[in-house]
Amino acid sequence: MISKPPEREKLSKDQALYVFKPEAKGRYQCDQCWMWQPTTERCSAHGKNDRILGTASCGYWMWGKPGTGPSPQGSLTKLESGYTENPNGEPFGCHRCEEFDGKSKCEIVSGYIQAMGCCSAWKPIDQPEWEDDED
Numbered sequence: 389m390i391s392k393p394p395e396r397e398k399l400s401k402d403q404a405l406y407v408f409k410p411e412a413k414g415r416y417q418c419d420q421c422w423m424w425q426p427t428t429e430r431c432s433a434h435g436k437n438d439r440i441l442g443t444a445s446c447g448y449w450m451w452g453k454p455g456t457g458p459s460p461q462g463s464l465t466k467l468e469s470g471y472t473e474n475p476n477g478e479p480f481g482c483h484r485c486e487e488f489d490g491k492s493k494c495e496i497v498s499g500y501i502q503a504m505g506c507c508s509a510w511k512p513i514d515q516p517e518w519e520d521d522e523d
Contacts, residue, residue: 414481422452
């Protein structure tokens, strides 16, 4: 008989960098972040040679007028910031996440979750768990 694997402990909101900003309208993209530089497609938190798409997001996203942050500082790599591009080409947000139940709960993050919130555990709906190698 195969036993059921143990359930994983959920992350707290602060561990998952959960954010809910009504003014973001559930998008949470770089083009809504004060650190994003639209004319050069760069970010204050990343390196000067790191191209950052306006439609991407990362764990350091902060609501604000784009282009008002300092020039790129090189403080973080894309990996360190959790930089991600939605493969579906859509914005981010819990309501577009595989782990959200459509009401107020998440499979990964504990507590009450707003449909229009977002976190670093975001995963697009219907994203495969792994990619098969096609040799």
